[in-house]
Amino acid sequence: MRLTLTARLLLILILIPQWGFSWGYTAHRIINRQAVHLLDSLLGEYFSHHINYLSEHAIDPDLWRRDKEAYPDEAPGHFIDADLYEAYPFRNIPRKWEEVVRKYGEENLMSWGTAPWRIEKFYNKLVQEFKEGRWTEARLTATALGHYVSDIHVPFHTVENYNGQLTGNKGVHKRWEADMVEEYLLDAARPRGPVEMVTDPVEKAFVIVEESFPGLDPILKAETRARQTIPPESRDIIPDWDRPMQGTEYIRILYEETADLAISRMEASSLRVASYWMSAWVKAGSPPPPD
Numbered sequence: 001m002r003l004t005l006t007a008r009l010l011l012i013l014i015l016i017p018q019w020g021f022s023w024g025y026t027a028h029r030i031i032n033r034q035a036v037h038l039l040d041s042l043l044g045e046y047f048s049h050h051i052n053y054l055s056e057h058a059i060d061p062d063l064w065r066r067d068k069e070a071y072p073d074e075a076p077g078h079f080i081d082a083d084l085y086e087a088y089p090f091r092n093i094p095r096k097w098e099e100v101v102r103k104y105g106e107e108n109l110m111s112w113g114t115a116p117w118r119i120e121k122f123y124n125k126l127v128q129e130f131k132e133g134r135w136t137e138a139r140l141t142a143t144a145l146g147h148y149v150s151d152i153h154v155p156f157h158t159v160e161n162y163n164g165q166l167t168g169n170k171g172v173h174k175r176w177e178a179d180m181v182e183e184y185l186l187d188a189a190r191p192r193g194p195v196e197m198v199t200d201p202v203e204k205a206f207v208i209v210e211e212s213f214p215g216l217d218p219i220l221k222a223e224t225r226a227r228q229t230i231p232p233e234s235r236d237i238i239p240d241w242d243r244p245m246q247g248t249e250y251i252r253i254l255y256e257e258t259a260d261l262a263i264s265r266m267e268a269s270s271l272r273v274a275s276y277w278m279s280a281w282v283k284a285g286s287p288p289p290p291d
């Protein structure tokens with residue numbers, strides 16, 4: 001039986017646990033929602049009218065990546081293992097797509113992640129749609145762009161050791177960005193403006209990556225402590241993401257030691273999402289939205 005794309009996405013949404021390998025679904029929705037509140041001008045007014053759409057669809061790219069048949073190139077767009085490309089702070093990674101492909105080869109890029117260029121693609125698409133007055137399409141493009149921009153604010157989306165698998169911290173990825181955030185931090189972020197003008201979407205993405213990357217070590221340190229609270233023979237629960245861990249001492253320790261970091265990454269996410277949106281609109285000539 002062949003299902004339509006919408007039916008397939010709906011099925012994925014129903015069958016898959018509420019997590020998509022990036023900020024949990026709820027956090028993604030909150031980040032886009034708070035980004036709308038940071039906007040002023042006509043764009044802010046228009047997005048406020050559509051705030052529920054922009055928030056609800058924040059998770060769409062995670063649904064796309066699960067549907068590999070329809071979206072075979074989606075997955076690498078959500079991360080970049082920057083330390084596989086070059087050493088921190090990654091200033092020698094070419095910013096131009098053609099150059100980066102020439103330097104490392106497309107096959108490597110597909111496995112190391114391509115988030116900065118996914119962001120560039122959606123940013124340019126958004127500028128074009130604003131220019132042409134295609135506001136309905138622009139809404140979906142904007143919400144997806146917000147997803148990719150938020151993803152690289154998570155330290156695990158910028159490193160080879162993306163799940164703590166290289167340092168004895170296997171499973172930490174989801175426990176930190178989804179379980180801990182959903183148990184303790186959904187109301188914690190208070191993003192502030194002003195929005196920043198993005199002149200080069202790829203360069204800006206690398207600024208974010210450079211900022212996210214150092215967050216890895218403190219989280220791993222906290223995780224190493226947190227896993228001591230679980231008897232060694234039971235620690236295989238940590239990477240088994242079908243098994244819930246909310247309410248455990250493990251999650252509480254992650255929270256106690258890294259809450260500030262998580263809150264600041266969530267606040268930065270909203271600010272940058274708003275910044276990319278506003279910059280795309282200004283670049284398009286600040287066209288007036290429809291009534």
Ligand SMILES: [Zn+2]
Pocket residue numbers: 020021022061062078147151
């Ligand atoms: Zn994602």
